[in-house]
Amino acid sequence: MDSIARVRRFNRIVTAEVGALDTSFLSRGRPLGAARVLNAIGRGIADVAAIRDELRLDSGLLSRLLRALESEHLIELAPSPQDGRRRTASLTQAGRAEFEAYEHLSNQRATTLLSGARDASPLLDAMDTVAIALGRDRIQIADADPLSWQATSCLADYYGELNARFAAGFDVEKSRAPDPKRLSRPNGAFLIASLDDIPVGCVIVQALDREAGVAEVKRLWVSTTARRQGLAKALMDAAEQAAREMGFRTLRLDTNSALPEAAALYRRTGWTEIEPFNDDPYAEVFFEKKLSAV
């Protein structure tokens, strides 16, 4: 079937649905513009310039919207302490309550949408796939706390996938699990790719031999909903960059033949196969890459 027709059907149907989203923004008797500004402030966007940037509003228009919210006693405006020309907006108590009311409406809408399906998870996966494909350009890779929920959730998904892919399953206990304490710079890093705070992939860099300048790359994972977009490559590039920044000159990694696309990526990007450098029961193939200078 024609793929353009499919995209357009998607647009048509989702436009109608998103129109309903606007009504939830309108249902509290406030114009859309004012509701959007209140929302941005509630989400922590405080500087007037930042709001203008986020919502792409004209300076004059935003000024008036802010005054309207101020006269409703929902927000307060104060000059920025750093720069007296700038102004910073914050929610009053009433404003916080109003913001929460909008949040509640949005959550309700999301719940209603899911409640129709007998099993929501294929729908959620499909939504993730679409959102990630459309928001591709906004995916950011950054250092993360290895104990954060984002990191934990990435690892859980990674282990789940290995368990499904390996003929004999995967048991974290048998594997050389990364030590959170060794995952902060300059000894290592837990890098997470995320879209709007939701993780879509990760990779770990961890010192193997500090003196020799050797580090190891582990836990390269990309969400099933974010694949085929070059994200694994971007994560590996970020890992190499992080390793260079921490002063490592050589990277090593091990992998398993049940993950052929990973090995293909390594071979494609300058890694060469080497002799085993550990006795991890799940490690079958070993790679090394010499890093060029920063």
Added chain:
Amino acid sequence: MDSIARVRRFNRIVTAEVGALDTSFLSRGRPLGAARVLNAIGRGIADVAAIRDELRLDSGLLSRLLRALESEHLIELAPSPQDGRRRTASLTQAGRAEFEAYEHLSNQRATTLLSGARDASPLLDAMDTVAIALGRDRIQIADADPLSWQATSCLADYYGELNARFAAGFDVEKSRAPDPKRLSRPNGAFLIASLDDIPVGCVIVQALDREAGVAEVKRLWVSTTARRQGLAKALMDAAEQAAREMGFRTLRLDTNSALPEAAALYRRTGWTEIEPFNDDPYAEVFFEKKLSAV
């Protein structure tokens, strides 16, 4: 991860994308409202009341938008022949060209959107899944021409799935393929469930023994992107209804143990297992259902 957060991320990202859709509607220097009306008329929505209904416009507002399009010589308005109070809109030649220009922009946008992905098909499947879940209530089941592209595409997908599911594959040639000539009422029917003209499932009813009032149900198929929403049940209900309307009192069908969810549905909905009634090589289990009166 929190499913509500996932739905809201989807909404956020898709809203931005759909905003871009508006710009394509605006890029021809016509207000959005007028462009939407032109579009509706181009899509065949002719009656003024129908346009009002489709676009949820106020009678006065639409009247003005129509006049604006008329003064641009893009549309013509004429009283309806059936009812002199009603008016019917149609595109002039210039209007048709303008409509096509909008169509071209929309198609281009769809193409751009797809061009980012290395492999568009997971994205397209995800879009279908989302669109079908959101448009669930608008799915309609109707008789179709067995030679139409919709019917052909349903059967092709059905055969493809059997081929993937059966250990030994599936060869249409070996199966008792339905005869298009026997698929029009009162001898049979090819029912298709579709959303916005795009097929999402099908089922066939075909006479087995006219005198005895026995018909057969075949080719029950639901698109992978439309499953778990009760569509198979709706198609079977429609098939039973069609059979009743054509005067059949008994329905039979055969199925294969590689399709356990189908057999489960039949058992759940009043079908009972019977002795084989044909020698189709792919038929392993046979069912029958007596139809109650209309």
Added chain:
DNA sequence: CATAATATCTGACTAAAGTCAGGCATTATG
């Protein structure tokens, strides 16, 4: 310290969208 640059606000606009009470034909109904 004068001047330029920056950040926001104000006033005076316009365009687009939407609302609503009536008006005028046309059609349905007792």
Added chain:
DNA sequence: CATAATGCCTGACTTTAGTCAGATATTATG
């Protein structure tokens, strides 16, 4: 056939969104 109902139109509004040229206050810079 008179009356009611229907379908659309008109005029007179309001609200929302958006634009833009200054005004004002503050901060940076030579």
